[in-house]
Amino acid sequence: MYRHIRGQGAAVARLSAVCKRGKVSHAYIFTGPAGVGKHTTARAFAAALLCASPVAGAACGECGQCRLYYGMGHPDLVSLYPEESTIKIDQIRQVVSTVGRKPYHRRHVVIIDEAEKITAEAQNAFLKTLEDPPGDAVFILVSAHPHALLPTVLSRCCEVRFGRVAPGAVAAELSERYHVAEEEAKAVAALSGGSIGRALELLHPGLKAVKDRVLKLAANPSVREILRSGVHNKREAEQWLEFLSLWYRDLLLYRLTRDPGLVVYADHLPEIEKTTWPVTTLLAAAESVEAARKMLRANVNPRLVIEGLTVHLGSILDS
Numbered sequence: 459m460y461r462h463i464r465g466q467g468a469a470v471a472r473l474s475a476v477c478k479r480g481k482v483s484h485a486y487i488f489t490g491p492a493g494v495g496k497h498t499t500a501r502a503f504a505a506a507l508l509c510a511s512p513v514a515g516a517a518c519g520e521c522g523q524c525r526l527y528y529g530m531g532h533p534d535l536v537s538l539y540p541e542e543s544t545i546k547i548d549q550i551r552q553v554v555s556t557v558g559r560k561p562y563h564r565r566h567v568v569i570i571d572e573a574e575k576i577t578a579e580a581q582n583a584f585l586k587t588l589e590d591p592p593g594d595a596v597f598i599l600v601s602a603h604p605h606a607l608l609p610t611v612l613s614r615c616c617e618v619r620f621g622r623v624a625p626g627a628v629a630a631e632l633s634e635r636y637h638v639a640e641e642e643a644k645a646v647a648a649l650s651g652g653s654i655g656r657a658l659e660l661l662h663p664g665l666k667a668v669k670d671r672v673l674k675l676a677a678n679p680s681v682r683e684i685l686r687s688g689v690h691n692k693r694e695a696e697q698w699l700e701f702l703s704l705w706y707r708d709l710l711l712y713r714l715t716r717d718p719g720l721v722v723y724a725d726h727l728p729e730i731e732k733t734t735w736p737v738t739t740l741l742a743a744a745e746s747v748e749a750a751r752k753m754l755r756a757n758v759n760p761r762l763v764i765e766g767l768t769v770h771l772g773s774i775l776d777s
């Protein structure tokens with residue numbers, strides 16, 4: 459049952475084919491950016507591997523095994539997560555011992571989330587089992603940072619890559635599954651960088667409040683107001699500049715095309731329509747935001763970057 463996974467057609471097709479042909483490897487690693495559906499797909503793949511009679515390479519959802527899986531949890535499924543920021547050797551030893559026992563039904567399936575957090579010691583303890591697991595056990599490692607794993611671990615896993623989700627698909631997911639209003643879904647999808655997880659984060663009331671504050675201040679930037687509104691660290695400054703950069707992009711595009719369909723902040727269209735800055739001014743503003751983002755990436759102090767930008771923006775927009 460892969461129907462809840464959006465925008466990952468290639469990965470889903472490949473995994474369904476694996477189940478259909480019955481040529482399942484011992485170990486997989488699902489790689490790609492955070493929040494694009496790796497974990498959800500791992501769960502669906504595990505269900506297909508445990509199902510007694512898969513349909514088109516996916517779990518049937520109806521057999522006894524599926525009822526267990528989607529009900530109280532399948533006894534042959536093992537999920538491993540970091541404990542206090544790492545996956546430790548004791549956790550790995552326990553998994554190795556579990557898969558060494560006879561499974562309840564057909565095979566053990568082990569999902570390891572944030573696999574890059576397995577300590578080097580634990581990775582070494584894991585190599586033999588990963589290469590030649592007992593019975594038909596299957597390991598699914600999930601990682602947004604696979605390069606942090608030992609090459610010896612990576613070389614034992616089949617890699618399944620997950621790409622960024624297209625903005626249209628992110629927006630559709632937000633409105634259909636999470637009932638987000640269409641305009642807001644579109645705006646958030648444009649900011650999400652192709653990650654549904656990131657889009658959901660952006661919908662968090664705390665971040666929404668930041669966005670609204672940034673847009674309110676963008677028209678009349680004042681250092682005091684902005685610093686008071688809370689830019690305390692690099693992450694907050696990045697967030698701030700991301701919102702601001704899209705804001706000037708919107709103003710420019712609208713100025714040039716008068717096409718409301720191109721506007722990301724569709725919920726702020728009335729303000730966008732009202733702005734009278736000439737294109738050259740908006741271009742200069744957009745450029746100064748980009749310059750500030752570059753400085754931030756070069757690790758200049760976030761407060762200094764924002765202070766500098768506000769002064770600069772003030773002089774551009776006033777002139």
Ligand SMILES: [Zn+2]
Pocket residue numbers: 509510511512517518519520521522523524525
């Ligand atoms: Zn089934």
